[in-house]
Amino acid sequence: MNGRRARLAVLAPVAVSSLAVGMVTFSAASARAASPDCGLAKTATPDILSVSGQDFKPNKQVALESGAGHEGAIKADASGAWTLQVSSAEGTITAQQIGGPEVKCGTVDQTEQKNAKAQYRQGFREGFADMKADCKSNPPQQAAPDPNWQQGFKDGSDVAAKRFC
Template identity: 60%
Template sequence: MNGRRVRLAVLAPLAVSSLALGAVTFSAPTATAASPTCSVRNTDNPNNLLVSGKDFKPNKSVAVESANGAEGNVKADATGRFSLTVTDASGTISAQQIGGPVVGCGTAEEGEQKNAKEQYREGFDQGFASVKKNCNAQQQGQQQQQQGIAPVDENFQRGFKDGADAAANRFCKR
């Protein structure tokens, strides 16, 4: 009789805990769909902005507007992403699918700032990597600029110089 009590004492907690875990598994919340988002950035043409979005309904039209009024329509791809170049946009840019929420993408001014930061970051990364690989790269880059090789964005140039300086301080003997 004592053996039966011992077995019950061992098995009962295991049975109760497995039932509790099963309940937790079944009551876990399901994943919710992501809300659509979009952003703006400048292009090479100062009159244009690139509006990009994601998590929109796939294969459905998206209307993009700015303070100037309607800017255009574009169809989201099979993954719910889109990009559209708009001309002479100003103020706040938004995107909306029929029956969906209006999504704020940003302002034309934010697009300019974002582009400047991206250019600086790209230049910094390239300058750092090039001097880390070869300590003479910084001097070679300065010689190319003096020889009149095609100039790049000034934010990129500043980033490249700062990245090259950081790498030189870290990896090169001076």
């Protein structure tokens, strides 16, 4: 009986301390703040980009720069988020708060490529649905549609025609 008590006396503190260390490690990992992040999006107006960020220090100024120089500054809201529209930006756009890391938001070229892919996908979906509905391609008669959208519409119509018509 004494041997059993001795083992419990030795093993119980080891088990309890390992649980305590695990809890401290878990709470420290979950308390860590998220790192700032930002991204770019095209707007309806040519040459104007919407730059948005989140997880920045709340209520502090964020400075934006591109290859063309200073693009502007904006104050992050209470949750650390912000959005600013910039025009005539070039190259890589970055955001930074005083004392914080420089965060790469993206490049103007990447944004244009994303927009072209989005236009193609939208055209493809519409062309596919149009052809599937009645086996006739009826592209909308709009003034100078985006060439990426037009190509997507044609490709979507072709795929649907092969499958359903």
